[in-house]
Amino acid sequence: MLEPFVSSIDFSSGKLRDYDNKLDRKLSSMLGMFADKDIFDQMLAKEDSMVYEVFEKEVPEQSGQLAHAVTVIHPGKVGNEYFMTKGHFHVKENNAEIYLGIKGNGGIIMQNKEGQSSYYPIEPGTVAYVAPYWAHRTVNTGNVAFSFLAIYPADAGHDYGSIEQIGFPKLVVEQNSHPELVDNPKFTR
Numbered sequence: 132m133l134e135p136f137v138s139s140i141d142f143s144s145g146k147l148r149d150y151d152n153k154l155d156r157k158l159s160s161m162l163g164m165f166a167d168k169d170i171f172d173q174m175l176a177k178e179d180s181m182v183y184e185v186f187e188k189e190v191p192e193q194s195g196q197l198a199h200a201v202t203v204i205h206p207g208k209v210g211n212e213y214f215m216t217k218g219h220f221h222v223k224e225n226n227a228e229i230y231l232g233i234k235g236n237g238g239i240i241m242q243n244k245e246g247q248s249s250y251y252p253i254e255p256g257t258v259a260y261v262a263p264y265w266a267h268r269t270v271n272t273g274n275v276a277f278s279f280l281a282i283y284p285a286d287a288g289h290d291y292g293s294i295e296q297i298g299f300p301k302l303v304v305e306q307n308s309h310p311e312l313v314d315n316p317k318f319t320r
């Protein structure tokens with residue numbers, strides 16, 4: 132049986148200090164996910180920049196366990212589209228998730244299977260509830276690292292499926308120095 136434990140977030144960097152696993156997502160692991168392919172290719176040819184890092188505590192992927200991780204999205208854009216996570220549905224579609232904003236400014240874009248979308252800005256202290264059945268992706272809309280804590284059932288599973296090719300109904304882009312939602316041309320339903 133797993134024993135109780137604690138971990139700690141460094142609020143100045145937004146990172147989890149005593150993580151067990153770290154996942155690095157660089158531009159090269161996000162092929163086809165940003166709308167402007169030409170700019171993406173130019174950026175990747177120059178440098179395979181880090182887009183986001185996920186600092187995880189290890190818990191068994193079993194019903195009843197709560198996985199928790201801190202994600203740090205670096206500041207940056209591909210064209211006018213903010214750096215973002217891949218985004219996923221849960222394999223167990225009826226599993227919810229909680230995000231808590233730690234550092235920086237960002238947002239969460241969600242979609243359900245009917246193609247409806249929902250967007251909320253996240254700042255330090257914001258608690259976002261990802262309802263069951265909603266896919267979720269976060270974006271960094273600021274000039275510094277955007278960090279948040281995620282808590283979710285450890286056996287929820289990640290379903291990247293069509294999101295890797297098509298994405299979300301809306302793109303989160305910078306317009307006149309502000310985040311705006313625009314229609315995703317690849318998303319047709």
Ligand code: M6P
Nearest residue numbers: 185200201202216217218219281
């Ligand atoms: C959060 C959680 C994780 C997820 C991570 C990165 O920390 O939702 O489950 O893996 O963000 O998001 P993604 O897997 O969509 O790239």
Ligand code: ZN
Nearest residue numbers: 219221228283
């Ligand atoms: Zn999730």
